[in-house]
Amino acid sequence: MEQNQVNIAVKKIKEVEFFVNEEIELANPPVASISFELTTNINLDEKSVEMLLTTFFTDTIHGNMFMKIKTSNVFLFLELANFHKPETNEFNIPDNVLVTFLSLSISHSRALLAKNALGTKFAELYIPIVNPSEVLKQLFGK
Numbered sequence: 001m002e003q004n005q006v007n008i009a010v011k012k013i014k015e016v017e018f019f020v021n022e023e024i025e026l027a028n029p030p031v032a033s034i035s036f037e038l039t040t041n042i043n044l045d046e047k048s049v050e051m052l053l054t055t056f057f058t059d060t061i062h063g064n065m066f067m068k069i070k071t072s073n074v075f076l077f078l079e080l081a082n083f084h085k086p087e088t089n090e091f092n093i094p095d096n097v098l099v100t101f102l103s104l105s106i107s108h109s110r111a112l113l114a115k116n117a118l119g120t121k122f123a124e125l126y127i128p129i130v131n132p133s134e135v136l137k138q139l140f141g142k
Contacts, residue, residue, distance in 0.1 A: 006097060007078040011048055013108045017070040018116045024059055024066035026125075032057045032066070034128055038102075038139045042091055044084055049093070050074045051105040055113065057125075067122060069113045073105040095136065102139075103132035 026032065034057055041050040050072055057067040083093050110127050117123050 004079075006094075007076075008097065008100065009076040010073070010104065011076045012072070012074040013112075014072040014074075015069070015112050015116075016052070016072050017054075017068070018112075019065075019068040020117070020120050020122065021064075021066045022121050024064050026059050026066070027061055030122075030125055031060045032125065032128075033060050034130065036106075036135055036139060042080070044080060047077055047080045048074050049077050049080070049101060051101050053102075053105045053109055055106075055109050057122075067113065067117065069109055069116065071105065071109045071112055073101070073108055075101050075104070098140070099132050099136055102136055106130060106132055106135065 034055065036056070037054040039052040041052065042048070043050075052070065052072050054068065054070040056065055058065045077093075077097070080091070080093075083091050085092065113127060117125065
């Protein structure tokens, strides 16, 4: 299948929520698991796609959540109308574009989480790097 060039840009990044529970004790060395929830909002008139990404950090022994961050990542997508099905009001955005949006959203969340963790006992916690293609499969069942 032929892939066409699309024009995308970061329109807005916003921290929506941050939570930390410093009462949770991690193993030594500290190890945490990471998981994600995603809500996608599409605005055809504004040619924008919002990825509202929530990232959870839990301890690997008891499964207690000790940090959470939710970020709103809004992307300008000039060709959005090309992927809209008016008869069903659905969008069929190509996987490679979704992976790009998700990759950028994860990166923004990592940066905001690292900033917010400063001054907490989790400031030095290793934030794992994840494969956005795998995360997309988990979130969208693709």
